[in-house]
Amino acid sequence: GENVEQHPSTLSVQEGDSAVIKCTYSDSASNYFPWYKQELGKGPQLIIDIRSNVGEKKDQRIAVTLNKTAKHFSLHITETQPEDSAVYFCAASSRGSTLGRLYFGRGTQLTVWP
């Protein structure tokens, strides 16, 4: 099955700085890559996703890039704010699998210091 690795496991940045989280995947058939944000005591919530026919997608301060050849994708958060502090999960999914199930990375704890 798919194996998704995520780095770093923890990330601390000063307010206003940028944050980058990187993920790699193993299954070349994977074609959907969502990012979830989990705030303390809550369930994960989708913040952005990208499909394999696109190399980059942006939504205000958040962007995701995908390199299919290298099998890695990254989340970029610019002008970070304290409310960006949370655990971020990357995931990968393959249309070829029975369920199209999501394979999650182990998460990155982002802390934004004011």
Next chain:
Amino acid sequence: NAGVTQTPKFRVLKTGQSMTLLCAQDMNHEYMYWYRQDPGMGLRLIHYSVGEGTTAKGEVPDGYNVSRLKKQNFLLGLESAAPSQTSVYFCASSYGTSGYEQFFGPGTRLTVL
């Protein structure tokens, strides 16, 4: 819309006891999932359902059973709880398979003593 709700929010069990976690969604989604979240392990799929009356095993199904008698509900059962099942359990639902957003519930924190 309430989205995805989970009952209970917290529970403490003794080893060997049984319990059922209830997940309900009001979005008319076909697909429902149960995950467990452990520190440093991300989210691991326990069981899932692709429609009413269907269930299937995920990545870590041992010690758990599920039922989907109604489209809006997905139940996760622990027949004989073990300390290794101490975790936070999340239910999710989605309209379709790959490429569709999964909506997560708020989670159930279970401690097995």
